[in-house]
Amino acid sequence: MNLERKKVAVFRKEHFNAAHRLHNPNWDDATNTAVFGKCNNPNYHGHNYELIVQVTGYPDPQTGYVMDMKVLSDLIWEHALNLFDHKNLNEDTTAFKHLNPTAENIAVVIYDLLRPQIDAALDLKIRLYETERNFVEYPA
Amino acid sequence: MNLERKKVAVFRKEHFNAAHRLHNPNWDDATNTAVFGKCNNPNYHGHNYELIVQVTGYPDPQTGYVMDMKVLSDLIWEHALNLFDHKNLNEDTTAFKHLNPTAENIAVVIYDLLRPQIDAALDLKIRLYETERNFVEYPA
Amino acid sequence: MNLERKKVAVFRKEHFNAAHRLHNPNWDDATNTAVFGKCNNPNYHGHNYELIVQVTGYPDPQTGYVMDMKVLSDLIWEHALNLFDHKNLNEDTTAFKHLNPTAENIAVVIYDLLRPQIDAALDLKIRLYETERNFVEYPA
Amino acid sequence: MNLERKKVAVFRKEHFNAAHRLHNPNWDDATNTAVFGKCNNPNYHGHNYELIVQVTGYPDPQTGYVMDMKVLSDLIWEHALNLFDHKNLNEDTTAFKHLNPTAENIAVVIYDLLRPQIDAALDLKIRLYETERNFVEYPA
Amino acid sequence: MNLERKKVAVFRKEHFNAAHRLHNPNWDDATNTAVFGKCNNPNYHGHNYELIVQVTGYPDPQTGYVMDMKVLSDLIWEHALNLFDHKNLNEDTTAFKHLNPTAENIAVVIYDLLRPQIDAALDLKIRLYETERNFVEYPA
Amino acid sequence: MNLERKKVAVFRKEHFNAAHRLHNPNWDDATNTAVFGKCNNPNYHGHNYELIVQVTGYPDPQTGYVMDMKVLSDLIWEHALNLFDHKNLNEDTTAFKHLNPTAENIAVVIYDLLRPQIDAALDLKIRLYETERNFVEYPA
Numbered sequence: 001m002n003l004e005r006k007k008v009a010v011f012r013k014e015h016f017n018a019a020h021r022l023h024n025p026n027w028d029d030a031t032n033t034a035v036f037g038k039c040n041n042p043n044y045h046g047h048n049y050e051l052i053v054q055v056t057g058y059p060d061p062q063t064g065y066v067m068d069m070k071v072l073s074d075l076i077w078e079h080a081l082n083l084f085d086h087k088n089l090n091e092d093t094t095a096f097k098h099l100n101p102t103a104e105n106i107a108v109v110i111y112d113l114l115r116p117q118i119d120a121a122l123d124l125k126i127r128l129y130e131t132e133r134n135f136v137e138y139p140a
Numbered sequence: 141m142n143l144e145r146k147k148v149a150v151f152r153k154e155h156f157n158a159a160h161r162l163h164n165p166n167w168d169d170a171t172n173t174a175v176f177g178k179c180n181n182p183n184y185h186g187h188n189y190e191l192i193v194q195v196t197g198y199p200d201p202q203t204g205y206v207m208d209m210k211v212l213s214d215l216i217w218e219h220a221l222n223l224f225d226h227k228n229l230n231e232d233t234t235a236f237k238h239l240n241p242t243a244e245n246i247a248v249v250i251y252d253l254l255r256p257q258i259d260a261a262l263d264l265k266i267r268l269y270e271t272e273r274n275f276v277e278y279p280a
Numbered sequence: 281m282n283l284e285r286k287k288v289a290v291f292r293k294e295h296f297n298a299a300h301r302l303h304n305p306n307w308d309d310a311t312n313t314a315v316f317g318k319c320n321n322p323n324y325h326g327h328n329y330e331l332i333v334q335v336t337g338y339p340d341p342q343t344g345y346v347m348d349m350k351v352l353s354d355l356i357w358e359h360a361l362n363l364f365d366h367k368n369l370n371e372d373t374t375a376f377k378h379l380n381p382t383a384e385n386i387a388v389v390i391y392d393l394l395r396p397q398i399d400a401a402l403d404l405k406i407r408l409y410e411t412e413r414n415f416v417e418y419p420a
Numbered sequence: 421m422n423l424e425r426k427k428v429a430v431f432r433k434e435h436f437n438a439a440h441r442l443h444n445p446n447w448d449d450a451t452n453t454a455v456f457g458k459c460n461n462p463n464y465h466g467h468n469y470e471l472i473v474q475v476t477g478y479p480d481p482q483t484g485y486v487m488d489m490k491v492l493s494d495l496i497w498e499h500a501l502n503l504f505d506h507k508n509l510n511e512d513t514t515a516f517k518h519l520n521p522t523a524e525n526i527a528v529v530i531y532d533l534l535r536p537q538i539d540a541a542l543d544l545k546i547r548l549y550e551t552e553r554n555f556v557e558y559p560a
Numbered sequence: 561m562n563l564e565r566k567k568v569a570v571f572r573k574e575h576f577n578a579a580h581r582l583h584n585p586n587w588d589d590a591t592n593t594a595v596f597g598k599c600n601n602p603n604y605h606g607h608n609y610e611l612i613v614q615v616t617g618y619p620d621p622q623t624g625y626v627m628d629m630k631v632l633s634d635l636i637w638e639h640a641l642n643l644f645d646h647k648n649l650n651e652d653t654t655a656f657k658h659l660n661p662t663a664e665n666i667a668v669v670i671y672d673l674l675r676p677q678i679d680a681a682l683d684l685k686i687r688l689y690e691t692e693r694n695f696v697e698y699p700a
Numbered sequence: 701m702n703l704e705r706k707k708v709a710v711f712r713k714e715h716f717n718a719a720h721r722l723h724n725p726n727w728d729d730a731t732n733t734a735v736f737g738k739c740n741n742p743n744y745h746g747h748n749y750e751l752i753v754q755v756t757g758y759p760d761p762q763t764g765y766v767m768d769m770k771v772l773s774d775l776i777w778e779h780a781l782n783l784f785d786h787k788n789l790n791e792d793t794t795a796f797k798h799l800n801p802t803a804e805n806i807a808v809v810i811y812d813l814l815r816p817q818i819d820a821a822l823d824l825k826i827r828l829y830e831t832e833r834n835f836v837e838y839p840a
Contacts, residue, residue: 006668006698006699007698007699007700008664008667008668008696008697008698008699008700009696009697009698009700010663010664010694010695010696011694011695011696011697012693012694013692013693013694014693015551015552017465017466017467017551018465018466019439019463019464019465019466019508020466022204024202024203026202035203035208036203037210038505038506039506041506041507041508041512043439043507043508043511043512044439044464044466044508045437045438045439045466045505045506045507045508046437046438046439046440046464046465046466046467046468047437047466047467047468048466048467048468048551048552056700057700059662059664059665059668062584062586062587063584063595063596063660063662064582064659064660064661064662064664064665065662065664066664066696068595069694070597085458085465086458086459086461086465087461087463087465088439088461088463088464088465091463092461092463099204100203100204101204102199102203102204102205103150104148104150104199104204104205104206105199105204107148108146108148108199123700131435131437131468132153132435132468133152133153133154134150134151134152134153134209135150135151136148136149136150136151136206137148137149137151138146138147138148138149139146139147139148140147140148140149140196140263155411155412157325157326157327157411158325158326159299159323159324159325159326159368160326162624164622164623166622167622175623175628176623177630178365178366179366181366181367181368181372183299183367183368183371183372184299184324184326184368185297185298185299185326185365185366185367185368186297186298186299186300186324186325186326186327186328187297187326187327187328188327188328188411188412225318225325226318226319226321226325227321227323227325228299228321228323228324228325231323232321232323239624240623240624241624242619242623242624242625243570244568244570244619244624244625244626245619245624247568248566248568248619271295271297271328272295272328272573273572273573273574274570274571274572274573274629275570275571276568276569276570276571276626277568277569277571278566278567278568278569279566279567279568280567280568280569280616280617280683286808286838286839287838287839287840288804288807288808288836288837288838288839288840289836289837289838289840290803290804290834290835290836291834291835291836291837292833292834293832293833293834294833302484304482304483306482307482315483315488316483317490336840339802339804339805339808342724342726342727343724343735343736343800343802344722344799344800344801344802344804344805345802345804346804346836348735349834350737379484380483380484381484382479382483382484382485383430384428384430384479384484384485384486385479385484387428388426388428388479403840412433413432413433413434414430414431414432414433414489415430415431416428416429416430416431416486417428417429417431418426418427418428418429419426419427419428420427420428420429420476420477420543442764444762444763446762447762455763455768456763457770519764520763520764521764522759522763522764522765523710524708524710524759524764524765524766525759525764527708528706528708528759552713553712553713553714554710554711554712554713554769555710555711556708556709556710556711556766557708557709557711558706558707558708558709559706559707559708560707560708560709560756560823575831575832577745577746577747577831578745578746579719579743579744579745579746579788580746598785598786599786601786601787601788601792603719603787603788603791603792604719604744604746604788605717605718605719605746605785605786605787605788606717606718606719606720606744606745606746606747606748607717607746607747607748608746608747608748608831608832645738645745646738646739646741646745647741647743647745648719648741648743648744648745651743652741652743691715691717691748692715692748
């Protein structure tokens with residue numbers, strides 16, 4: 001089988017927990033409450049985030065792997081999730097010091113952290129579940 | 141971060157229950173039974189449908205949202221699911237009076253109901269689970 | 281290992297779909313609507329029911345089985361689910377001709393159908409999911 | 421069918437999000453870190469909690485319900501989850517002002533909030549998922 | 561509704577169990593262990609594989625089906641899963657006699673087995689879960 | 701709150717993969733095939749096992765924990781799952797050298813391995829999923 005011409009996507013799912021608050025510092029409190037509702041609570045709330053990292057390319061004919069899932073998992077933790085797990089995204093991270101930690105923005109930030117760590121010949125996509133009912137994908 | 145150039149998909153999952161029957165009125169009973177089997181039961185059967193609505197676009201730099209999930213959820217119920225939830229799709233709805241309520245057709249109908257309610261700059265996609273093992277996506 | 285003195289519960293999960301309507305024929309329409317709400321829809325609605333049958337006893341030392349799961353699955357279908365799958369519980373079944381098909385009552389009916397089919401030395405329990413968020417167990 | 425002699429358990433699942441921090445104020449920082457690890461982060465982290473409330477009793481022969489799930493859901497929110505959803509358990513609640521918000525303690529607190537709201541003839545049990553892999557049940 | 565111009569994807573999920581071992585016969589044992597770790601165990605390990613087969617095309621206006629899910633399920637078993645279910649992929653199958661049974665390769669093999677069985681006008685895609693946390697998709 | 705009188709169960713979920721074969725060496729091949737069917741395949745098949753360990757007792761008033769879930773997870777791996785994960789249960793383990801590796805027997809074996817490692821004042825129960833549809837619990 002000539003795997004070099006068969007493009008496959010591989011997916012690795014990871015889990016992390018964090019506190020956050022949605023807030024735009026350029027707005028007054030009434031506007032923040034009107035737009036973000038309960039998610040604007042000044043003392044924060046939190047989530048169990050489920051992250052799925054998708055890497056797409058041609059399987060290596062020697063291994064049959066697009067990428068070793070153990071290596072991918074380690075990269076995800078070393079370069080992204082160790083910064084966020086059991087943290088307050090607004091208070092404890094540089095990424096969200098001046099960026100609203102919506103699911104959309106967290107997905108983009110994780111993409112930007114992982115992109116330099118993954119072989120440039122491989123495509124990268126991030127899916128992030130904030131809850132079972134609300135999730136995002138980047139790039140779309 | 142220049143979010144205006146980062147296209148993100150956001151997904152909202154909703155749940156509804158309905159009765160339905162698969163049936164082609166142009167066919168005789170034997171053909172309907174041969175094609176639709178148990179799903180042709182004249183007294184109907186039913187499902188817990190899981191609906192995932194995907195909206196794709198550029199996050200608003202003020203909110204970090206492609207679209208407010210609460211607004212999206214309200215639109216889904218107001219313009220689509222209130223018509224179908226705890227209903228008999230064949231008997232209680234205009235959409236399926238003359239259209240077979242297969243998962244494929246339900247997904248297309250929901251798309252057509254929601255498309256005018258969502259900003260034209262945003263892409264829309266519907267995923268509908270009829271059971272955990274049978275589901276559809278439109279547009280493909 | 282003396283398995284004869286080690287009591288183990290085994291569980292088998294099955295899936296069926298049905299239409300139903302909650303209704304008390306001794307009440308007027310206003311009372312039925314007040315009590316059962318959308319579930320009283322005269323044209324029915326429906327569900328994907330998940331059934332978990334629990335059988336408890338001592339593993340057979342020759343097989344290591346409390347009960348063969350294939351045999352249990354066949355009994356569940358032959359004596360219970362074939363009566364209900366892709367049916368209208370109110371219209372197509374004798375069990376619910378004069379019994380309101382609430383999840384509680386469906387669980388009791390399934391128990392009563394299966395109890396004579398299972399060795400009397402084994403305990404039997406039924407768990408029934410009407411939706412992911414509403415489920416029942418009998419006997420409690 | 422004489423339902424009055426058939427005891428059934430009914431279960432309702434609800435979801436809430438909260439921030440929290442595990443901390444014993446009687447201990448120094450080193451002890452808190454040694455015991456609670458990442459969960460002691462002073463700026464909090466958070467979870468999507470899944471709550472399952474179990475109520476056990478005899479179905480009402482008029483309704484076939486042990487308890488109306490809509491009524492149960494409303495009680496859960498009015499008397500418990502509205503206090504915790506999108507909140508910081510340590511900072512925003514009286515229940516955890518002086519009580520460590522472990523899953524065990526949250527389950528006991530929710531039980532104590534709901535017990536007076538449920539008919540004394542019915543048994544009550546709480547299952548709380550802090551993550552998919554860590555959960556608790558009370559009373560055991 | 562002109563369904564002939566509405567392209568829909570339909571998905572069918574199936575389950576199978578198998579033993580396997582990851583191994584490159586061109587490498588020595590040390591290299592195999594270094595690359596494949598626990599997955600190189602000479603006596604095999606195993607998985608519950610979840611397979612999702614996606615078929616994309618235009619619904620038939622007579623049925624409202626892109627493809628009958630019962631027909632698709634039967635094709636999946638007849639032409640692919642009967643070869644692998646409750647088997648040792650390395651020992652009991654011709655497909656993996658000389659091909660490493662990584663999730664990537666299993667997905668490609670299943671695609672190649674099913675492609676000739678599905679109408680050429682329909683697109684085909686395979687998603688395969690080796691575990692809940694590791695899965696692949698082909699073609700990507 | 702007097703937690704010392706409030707008994708709580710805590711649950712920890714872990715995952716492992718293994719190959720196995722159901723076989724009774726005292727029977728001839730025809731009997732083994734008749735009883736165990738595809739599960740008797742001489743070259744083995746395999747599963748993703750999900751293990752839930754339940755520990756019941758009184759929360760420690762200093763921590764609010766019945767037991768530290770990290771400690772419990774480490775005990776589960778050190779004393780049980782490291783013996784079985786990515787192994788052939790029949791060939792690679794002493795526990796199943798002469799014991800048929802049914803789900804019932806695996807649950808009893810894991811109980812017996814963990815029981816001496818858990819404080820005798822705490823109750824222990826094992827739930828083991830062989831597949832999503834077949835699972836067991838011990839002691840029942």
